[in-house]
Amino acid sequence: MSSALLKVALLWLALAILNGNVHADSSSRFALNSLFSTKTPYFWVKNNDEAVDEDSEFLYDAPGTTDSTKSCLSFHVSALIRHGIRYPGLKWIKRMDAVYEKLTKSAVGLSQKSEFIKNWSNPFPHDKEHSLAPLGQSELFALGKRFGQRYKSLFEEETDKIEYFISSKSRTADSRRAFHEGFSKILSADDDEFGDQAPVLDDKILRFHSRCKKFVDQIENNDTALGEYFKFKNGPEMNQVYNDVIKRIVHDDDLLNADDVITIHQICAFELSFFGKSDWCQYFEQRDMEVIDYFNDLKHYWQKAYGYKLSSDMSCPLVRHIFQQIDIALHDFEDGEDFTLGTFRFAHAETLAPVYAALGLYKDPEPLRANNFEKQTTRQFRSSKILPFAANLVFVLYECEPDVDMEDFEESDEENIYVKMFVNEEAVIIPACGEILCKYSDVRKYYFKHVDRCDFEKVCEINKVHDEL
Template sequence: MSIIFWKTIVVYFTSILAFCCCFRSNVNREDNPNIPAIAKYFSTKGRYEEVNPYLIEDILAVNRSILQPPSAQCREIHVTAIIRHGTRYPTSKNVKKMQKLYQLVKSGASGKQSWLREIQTQWRMWYTEDMDGRLVKKGVSDHKHLAVRLSKLFPSLISEEKLRGGFFKFITSSKHRCVNSTLSFKAGLTELWAITDMEFDHAVNDALMRFFDQCTRFVQEVDNNPSALSEMDKFKQGPEMRRVQEKIADRLGVPYNNITDDMAEAAFYLCAYEFAIKTVNSPWCQLFDEVDAQVMEYANDLKQFWKRAYGYDINSKSSCILFHDVFSRLDKAAKENKSGQQVTEAVTVQVGHAETLLPLLTLLGFSKDNDTLTSTNYATQAKRSFRTSHTLPYAANLLLVLYDCGGGDLRLQPLLNEKPVTFPGLTDQRASIPLYQDVRGHYSDLLKGCDFETECQLFKHPAEV
């Protein structure tokens, strides 16, 4: 029989096996009383395990066959990993909203349901403002486990030899949750290999990992501009959100005007944080059914779309500095490899925020729909690609893996949350990982331009010139 026949058989059975594994994990997730039915709609407050359900059964599970290099002689020579911090406490701003809702429920709710009585008599408000977004124990585990899984995916790169040899570079945002996530990632590796005689440095670089703070045009035109989120604001005042608020009021037995959109958001966050931090299916989750959760998810997606993604051009262009940094590392690895040298930076681990990752993913063209997300097209966006619940959970990551396939054939594979993806708009790549030069060609306009300083300066009015 032909080689093509046997390859077809292998692909077929691999697909069936992957489907069965996924199906089993999904069944377990849905049957598990500890997992809220609405957990898959928590957007940027979601667990990484909801994006990769097989990890619920085995947190260190990997499947190297998904990498599918174009030929057997291909070998990884460099990987850049841009990773969001792990699970964190709510910010002080959200804690205030949650405390306000809790007081209303404690003193004013009159419903008779058992879950409501549990909130009123047993549940205690344990979130405090000083927690303010700090990494939690689960967030430490998120990065430790991710480090181990990546070492299993790329054993020749993410290895003890490479770490000890100084071929790793760690870069982080200055925020506690990012620094501690970086320390956790390193600890995952040093504990895996029982390294106790060495320590490994990391660099704090906010210019790279918090570029959004330093982009004047973004700060003034979007971040500090109340009208920039007008579509989200209109949606929160619209019929879908109003119905969610009324249903919450009915379940609590309070007047409709007591439940604002902020109160609804606080209730949704309470459910999400209790689950992400403590793996608890909290009684707060009973305030929402799946229809409600989809509306809440869309409200947050509107926020992310207009504030960090395709809503305004400057959102993605603010990440130009990180974009160029990534490609300069890839170029350096390619050049060293071509000249026969050892690649001096085999692994780059860069830890930042959802606000770091989303603009870069947007600049690269991921999760782009034909239609803009607005306050009025919720009903037609049910199957949208732009779903932060799918792309930006805690510890979300973009991996760019550079392969040497022999004869000067360099190829680049992107993975999003450990799953291979294709570069948007890059043709003739489905059968294999694209040539690195083709990727560079595809993004040539950004590589030639996309200057951070130019993009981020405020435009001057003619009278000021």
């Protein structure tokens, strides 16, 4: 087979795995349910075979009215995109090694279904920890193509009016590069003509969580802040999972502990996303996966999103950057000047979750707690759906005017500017107006605190007298 054909074959296989189409065992049932929290591949949430509708121009009828059809044309896109599938962190890789050592060196016999462990070796090398995986590159390449298809009319003749931002982590730079390759493949037959704009590295806006000392000290590194998470970890639902899973693996119930079961779940998650199958997944039933999914959601909810006001407040440098860049584009658009058509930022789950909270997205009526698992089966805050690898939040600005024969139309230019928000390519209800299409001026006013009153130093200053927790 030629190198070109081999490359095509490997890309086909990668995309097939991403779409959940290549499975050889019972683990396939979990890929389709997307129950792996932030370790869920993007194309288990979004079907890559689904047709992409161009969103550059559309007609909009406001609900409940008969005379407000608007013709809308997009003129600016602002996106925040999580990196693609990555290798596990070193902490988890070492834990995987430790579980393997414990099971293979013990004198206690493995169950019949565990014989594969004797020949298993950890497929995740230490020196790859946290780096973007080949499948992550394929994931972002495919996402870039989808964005190119969706906004083709906007970008195809203005390919130099794009800005890229990345964090200091290599996985965001590699994700941006793969995204750009897919994006340019749709927009230009000549890669040299399209060019590749050098990204701006900016941790101040994309890794604000690591720069906020108050967050690091009082939430991220403070077990007290994750009280609900630890209650659930030691509660009846998780204890049932531990007991059932351990019995399926080994004859001695005392050989493995709760942390080992959680580690085995991580092996299952990563192997399934990398290879499309994992023998380790056979130890879990559907109920087990749902319980562990909620367990992980508790951590993300309390640490990164709605658990504490600080989590959303500290995202204001990024929220401000999003709206300020939009304001600049809008000003230049109205003045007939050249402006940036697209701003694309590549970051992390720890970046997206606080921004969701700042925007008021996916906020459940009742907080996620250790004692309301059964009540939260239809929760909005489900990290496997809203924070998978390659998760994306997109603002699109439109100039909207009446479609036909509206008399006495004398609205100002500002009143003609509308905005949509998309999460993972699906339009979401914007809290500012309760619709999927809002006047930009209304949205801008709704979030003014995060934009015009952002004082990151004050938000993240540790006040020993008034501790949030």
